[in-house]
Structure formats: C-alpha cells, structure tokens
Amino acid sequence: MLKIDEDRIYQEIESRKPKAIALSAPDALLAKTEELASKITERFGVNAFVMGDACYGTCDTTDGEIGKIEADIAFNIGHTISFDKLGKQTILIDAIDDITFDRVLENSLPFLKQYRKIGLCTFSQHLHELSKAKEFYQKNGFEAIIGKGKGQLRDGQIFGCEFYPVYFIKDQADAFLLLGQSNFHAIGVALSSQKPTYMLDPYANEVIDVKEVANERLKRSILAVYKAREAERFGLIVGLRDGQSMLHQTLELKKKLEAHGKKVELIALRDITSERLANLRRVDAFIQTACPRISVDGYTFDRPVLSVPQAEALIRVLEGKDPGEFLVRGNWL
Numbered sequence: 001m002l003k004i005d006e007d008r009i010y011q012e013i014e015s016r017k018p019k020a021i022a023l024s025a026p027d028a029l030l031a032k033t034e035e036l037a038s039k040i041t042e043r044f045g046v047n048a049f050v051m052g053d054a055c056y057g058t059c060d061t062t063d064g065e066i067g068k069i070e071a072d073i074a075f076n077i078g079h080t081i082s083f084d085k086l087g088k089q090t091i092l093i094d095a096i097d098d099i100t101f102d103r104v105l106e107n108s109l110p111f112l113k114q115y116r117k118i119g120l121c122t123f124s125q126h127l128h129e130l131s132k133a134k135e136f137y138q139k140n141g142f143e144a145i146i147g148k149g150k151g152q153l154r155d156g157q158i159f160g161c162e163f164y165p166v167y168f169i170k171d172q173a174d175a176f177l178l179l180g181q182s183n184f185h186a187i188g189v190a191l192s193s194q195k196p197t198y199m200l201d202p203y204a205n206e207v208i209d210v211k212e213v214a215n216e217r218l219k220r221s222i223l224a225v226y227k228a229r230e231a232e233r234f235g236l237i238v239g240l241r242d243g244q245s246m247l248h249q250t251l252e253l254k255k256k257l258e259a260h261g262k263k264v265e266l267i268a269l270r271d272i273t274s275e276r277l278a279n280l281r282r283v284d285a286f287i288q289t290a291c292p293r294i295s296v297d298g299y300t301f302d303r304p305v306l307s308v309p310q311a312e313a314l315i316r317v318l319e320g321k322d323p324g325e326f327l328v329r330g331n332w333l
C-alpha cells in the first residue's frame, strides 16, 4: 500500500501557516491526495487544492502556477529525490510503497542462472527495498551492485529519463533488475544500458524480461531519426511545464538544423499530444525538448517526433555519420 508522508506536510503547514496550499501527485496517488486535502482543511482550516492536471515527475511542479490560486506552498507528492525542495515554493513529499519483494526475489532466481553480477535499481516508492534485495542476492551467490546516484537521483534510483545509477555500472553488470511494477522504468533501464533487464513485479510476483519491447522501442526510435532526415520543415517544441522548459537547448538545435538547410518553426506547448500536433500542418517532423518518453514511447503521432538524444543522432546523420547508440547514456535530456 502507498503511504504518503503526511507528517512532513503537517509540520510545514504548522510552521509556515499558509492561507492555501496545492497538492500534486501522480494519478495512482490522486485518490489518497483528495482524502489528504480534506484532512488538511479540517485540521488547519486552510484551502487545500488538488492539482488535477497530470503530474509526471519532479519535472512537473506547479511552482509557477500556485500564485493563480493564491497558494503559498506546493507539495509535490511521490517523487522522492536527493533533496526536499524544488523551485521557490515546492516541497517534495515521499510516498513509500510498503509491499514486500520477498516472493518475487525468490521467483527471480531461475531467471538469473546465466548471470553472476547483477545491477539493482528502482524508482522512488521502493528505494527502501534496495539494500534488502542486495543482501538477498549476495546470500544467493551473486555479486549485486547498486550504482551511485547523481543530481536528483539517489543511489540505485532511476527516473523515466535519468538513469545514472544504471549507466555508471552498465559495464560491470551482466543484467539489471528493476524492483517495482513498471514496464516504463524497466524499458528505460534496458535502453540506457543495453543489458538484459528484468522487471520484478511484487504485486503479481512475476519476473518480466523486457528485452523484446525495449528492442521494439529502439527500432522505432532509430526509424524516426531516419524519417526525420528527409524532412524539410521542422517544428521545434519547447515544453511549458516547469521542469521541462529547455529553451537554450531548443535554440541550439534550431541553429544546427538551419546550418543543414532545414527550415524551423518554434512551438511552445504544455501537453505534447498527437491531437495538438495534428493541427500544425506545415511541419514535416517535430523535435521536442520537454520529455524524451513522449518520443520514445509515443505511438500515435502521424509524423516523427524526436527527443533530444534522437535529435542529436539526427544531426550526426545529417553530417554523414552513424547515429550512434544514442539512448545509451545517463540521461535523455
């Protein structure tokens, strides 16, 4: 069960006495967040707004928006990182999943016979399980490695677009194990490491090899780069979510594309969806610097929509070079 660190929120409200607060959380935590908002209002008499837009990560705070609802503090729930504040008003609140991995760890052993060194990683909700998993595999004769964190990431932690703890140890590990029920994260691990990767799902007690689906994503990503090579006119999209706004990077890409004779138009968008892009008919291919997973996992676009690593691969292709292993890196931003 997911447990929000409510005490941390209460302490902050008690000490700062805000008039109103904002609560953002991923969809899986939204129902609990609604309950929490009611509790806060009853207990402290402050207006508590549940931010109903999608909240994908620490890239997606509401720091720049809470003034509109006259809130003094924004709590971003469920995206534990190595520091507890972001921007001017946002406080990060842990949400821990107390499910045990004991059974799925046992179930994983037959899948790992051909490996000796295994890399362990997970996302925010299961970080506290990493050391127990390491101990389990060491006892069972493996060398279990947890990669060092960097920037926002703690040791062994990954995001959908940042994989430093995996990337740093990819040459040491024979395979990676992702603790948690998330194909999305496991596919990212497989693509950024190019190593066999298994998702350990503690709910279904299943061990899933994500190789096939990761390979398919990689093929699609490469194909999109080569399709974009033929484009004459590019739409360069800057994301408008707080942590996704990469203006400098976008303008650098603009210069590079123009140097190769491509026409470029600049677009700013909060939500990059096939519906929004469908209206922009003059563009042959898009590059978006907001969230790489929109491109790597996106299936519904009618034209290529490249992420930053794909755009860099495209520039290499336009220079007559090989695209390279463009997704094998510590982050995709």
Ligand code: SF4
Binding pocket: 056, 057, 058, 059, 060, 159, 160, 161, 162, 244, 290, 291, 292, 293
């Ligand atoms: S994968 Fe996308 S949504 Fe998730 S943290 Fe990265 S930029 Fe944000």
